Amino acid sequence: MTRITIVSDAWYPQVNGVVRSIENTNRELLRMGVEVFMVTPKDFANIPCPTYPEIRLSIASYGQVADAIEATLPTAVHIATEGPLGLLARRWCLKNNMSFSTSYHTRFPEYVAARFPVPLRWLHAFVRWFHNAGNGCMVATASLERELTKLGIHNLLRWSRGIDQTVFHPMERDERPFDLPRPIFMTVGRVAVEKNLPAFLALDLPGSKVVVGDGPARADLQKRYPDVLFTGMKIGEELAHAYAQADVFVFPSKTDTFGNTILEALASGVPVAAYPVTGPIDIIEDGSGAGALNEDLREACMQALGCSRENARQLARNFSWESASRQFLGNVLTAQSRKALIAPAP
Known part of the structure; x- marks a missing residue:
């Protein structure tokens, strides 16, 4: 059985596109018979993000994150975010010669640069370093794929999004x-x-x-x-x-x-x-x-x-989330089948 461990710095009580995408995908994966485990800030001590307190930043050690991942006995690892947990999960995968996939949910460089005086070229270098260590980086659209190709990010895989039309649908409209x-x-x-x-x-x-x-x-x-x-x-x-x-x-x-x-x-x-x-x-x-x-x-x-x-x-x-989730599963399995791109970390 496929056992996917997803590591994400974005999780409840945050409510955003990253959280909702993972939540909806997990629901569909479970229907497909895939076991899914989450490693998130709620599992560790955390602090509010400067300038954005709704976001919680984990202050876990490498050993704590390693133990959390290993406890799930994953056959596949997906790293959803470039935050503290994502960095430690990346380190664990490389150290253990575990192929992994990542996803580019937000324009991380622009997000950071809007809040802190960090040159964009440094941030672009960081995302190249982060995502190119993996065996597949998932992106939602063709235009984003073109952008990231120009930035030098490799092994891009398409993962679209869906909508639950039992929740969102036309309703009676109020006059005022x-x-x-x-x-x-x-x-x-x-x-x-x-x-x-x-x-x-x-x-x-x-x-x-x-x-x-x-x-x-x-x-x-x-x-x-x-x-x-x-x-x-x-x-x-x-x-x-x-x-x-x-x-x-x-x-x-x-x-x-x-x-x-x-x-x-x-x-x-x-x-x-x-x-x-x-x-x-x-x-x-x-x-x-x-x-x-x-x-x-x-x-x-x-x-x-x-x-x-x-x-x-x-x-x-x-x-539909069913179609998008099948894309996600296929991408995870594709990444797992690829040989590690760089040597394991010491």
């Missing part, structure tokens, strides 16, 4: 949702600097703007944009109902590697407005009528307002 006038322009996700939210919040748009989510930038943005409704975090049925009330879903980020919230909006029957960057350009197909991409985000918003809700729903049907 959130007690606000339509049209409702909504964004959902972490309220953090890398999400480029001011590009949306500062737009002159008809109707109302709504931000669903929480994060370290929320208090500042609420002060700067008092006319915008910030609902805080929503999950489950409450989140699905919020999506369904929107007229346009706005995705202002230029740093995401996919954008799970785009799929959630589409499945809810909500057209999407975004910049033509990695993630949106891989999901919003030309001529689909499910949204609009434009370097002028306001223009994209107004174009999306005229798009079909049924077209949005139809596009979302192309994405």
Whole structure:
């Protein structure tokens, strides 16, 4: 039996694209008869990340992480993140001559550079060093694969994403949702600097703007944009109902590697407005009528307002977690079959 141990620095109580992708993939893998074990910050002492306290950074020793991995008796190891646990898991794999896969969920260099004065070229060198030690690096889209190839990252494998359409689907729409006038322009996700939210919040748009989510930038943005409704975090049925009330879903980020919230909006029957960057350009197909991409985000918003809700729903049907999880499993097995690329660590 295949026994996959996934090591991730991102896990609950965080709620983000990394956590949701792993959670949904694990559910499907279990249905396929694959045993999955997680090694996460909850297993160790941890501290809040500077500038982003919702993220917990493990302060585990190499021995503790080694023991945690070895206790699962893995036939395959997947390292999901480049954080403290990911680094120690990488060291364990190399020391034990264990082939492993990794995934590039977020633009780690840009994420760090937005918070700390670290040159991007150093951070790019770090991600090359980290991911090229493995036997396969999973990426969500073709455009991201091209970007990482230019950065010198090898053995790239495609791992798409899915959407649970039993949770996210069109619902009855309130005449005046959130007690606000339509049209409702909504964004959902972490309220953090890398999400480029001011590009949306500062737009002159008809109707109302709504931000669903929480994060370290929320208090500042609420002060700067008092006319915008910030609902805080929503999950489950409450989140699905919020999506369904929107007229346009706005995705202002230029740093995401996919954008799970785009799929959630589409499945809810909500057209999407975004910049033509990695993630949106891989999901919003030309001529689909499910949204609009434009370097002028306001223009994209107004174009999306005229798009079909049924077209949005139809596009979302192309994405399933079962298909994405089969991709993930195939990638893990491919990585395990490859000979280690570099010598084991001493």
